[in-house]
Amino acid sequence: MATIIDGKALAKKVNAQTQERVAKLKKQNITPGIAVVLAGDDPASLIYTRNKHKKAIKLGINSILKKFPADVSQEELLTEIDRLNNDDSIDAILVQQPLPAQIDPEVITSAILPEKDVDGLNPLNLGKLYANQRGNYPVACTPRGIMRMLTEYGVNLEGQNAVIVGRSILVGKPLLALLNNANATVTMAGSKTVNLPSLTCSADILIVATGTPSLVKKTDVKLGAVVIDVGINRLINGKLVGDVDFENVKERAKAITPVPGGVGPMTIATLMEQTVDLAQWRHHG
Ligand SMILES: NC(=O)C1=CN([C@@H]2O[C@H](COP(=O)(O)OP(=O)(O)OC[C@H]3O[C@@H](n4cnc5c(N)ncnc54)[C@H](OP(=O)(O)O)[C@@H]3O)[C@@H](O)[C@H]2O)C=CC1
Numbered sequence: 001m002a003t004i005i006d007g008k009a010l011a012k013k014v015n016a017q018t019q020e021r022v023a024k025l026k027k028q029n030i031t032p033g034i035a036v037v038l039a040g041d042d043p044a045s046l047i048y049t050r051n052k053h054k055k056a057i058k059l060g061i062n063s064i065l066k067k068f069p070a071d072v073s074q075e076e077l078l079t080e081i082d083r084l085n086n087d088d089s090i091d092a093i094l095v096q097q098p099l100p101a102q103i104d105p106e107v108i109t110s111a112i113l114p115e116k117d118v119d120g121l122n123p124l125n126l127g128k129l130y131a132n133q134r135g136n137y138p139v140a141c142t143p144r145g146i147m148r149m150l151t152e153y154g155v156n157l158e159g160q161n162a163v164i165v166g167r168s169i170l171v172g173k174p175l176l177a178l179l180n181n182a183n184a185t186v187t188m189a190g191s192k193t194v195n196l197p198s199l200t201c202s203a204d205i206l207i208v209a210t211g212t213p214s215l216v217k218k219t220d221v222k223l224g225a226v227v228i229d230v231g232i233n234r235l236i237n238g239k240l241v242g243d244v245d246f247e248n249v250k251e252r253a254k255a256i257t258p259v260p261g262g263v264g265p266m267t268i269a270t271l272m273e274q275t276v277d278l279a280q281w282r283h284h285g
């Protein structure tokens with residue numbers, strides 16, 4: 001039976017540290033602020049938006065939500081981003097993905113000031129990550145949170161086979177760079193991958209981020225693998241599940257993240273932490 005990686009407990013620890021840092025900044029008259037831009041009504045985005053707003057308020061971070069209908073124009077969004085770029089009370093800007101079809105996500109992420117890009121999706125920040133540059137720059141919160149979980153649970157990455165299923169700019173791509181920078185041997189799969197099970201069976205560390213419930217079954221996992229489930233899927237019966245058949249896979253894995261209570265809470269904790277990082281870097285360099 002696998003160790004259950006407790007994202008909720010770890011997030012609590014990270015949040016406590018963030019709360020202390022916020023209190024210190026407030027003594028210097030600095031209150032970190034985050035702005036979330038939401039266009040349309042993607043269900044996973046709605047869960048994320050609600051949970052992070054609650055957490056920000058609890059930690060003493062200012063949080064504002066800019067909501068747009070699904071038929072919003074690109075110009076309207078760009079005008080809002082420009083306003084937030086120039087708003088001194090805002091340290092962190094997050095534009096929810098996925099965006100409606102008429103919006104080009106590349107145009108949007110490129111418009112966010114790199115110093116306020118809390119998702120690390122601006123090409124400058126993503127480029128720094130891929131080049132494994134030193135120094136301060138934001139990194140996508142879900143991948144950064146996953147790396148923290150792996151470290152806290154003592155998972156050795158060096159020389160290990162890491163397989164990522166899903167190649168989005170938000171999860172798969174930054175994770176590829178982070179694992180590669182940590183000297184893992186990384187393979188990234190997507191919907192076109194031929195014989196996915198044979199690939200996932202070779203993984204010492206398997207990370208799944210596709211949005212397909214039960215994509216990974218017990219027979220798709222190597223005995224003793226570490227399995228990280230990023231997926232957030234709302235079933236018709238209202239139940240929240242990941243992309244991995246948790247109940248069966250946990251019999252084969254060495255360690256596994258549950259949904260809910262795994263990657264999700266760590267994404268939020270990392271988002272709060274990085275909002276405070278951005279505030280500190282902007283005010284103190
Ligand atoms: N827990 C958390 O904190 C977070 C959870 N999520 C969740 O993670 C999931 C993925 O989101 P996101 O990263 O934005 O991905 P996207 O929805 O942007 O893309 C999905 C990726 O999965 C791949 N894929 C889809 N179906 C299959 C399949 N059957 N076999 C192999 N690959 C497949 C696609 O391949 P291709 O490129 O070939 O089309 C694509 O690369 C969603 O459920 C989302 O809600 C996202 C962010 C944070």
Ligand SMILES: Nc1nc(=O)c2c([nH]1)NC[C@@H]1CN(c3ccc(C(=O)N[C@@H](CCC(=O)O)C(=O)O)cc3)C=[N+]21
Nearest residue numbers: 044045047048051095096097232260261262264265267
């Ligand atoms: N620009 C951008 N960045 C993102 O990081 C991003 C995004 N867009 N769009 C949507 C996805 C999805 N996502 C979630 C994060 C946390 C939970 C979360 O809190 N999950 C709890 C759910 C608890 C519950 O409410 O039931 C858990 O897994 O335990 C869910 C989903 C971030 N995403």
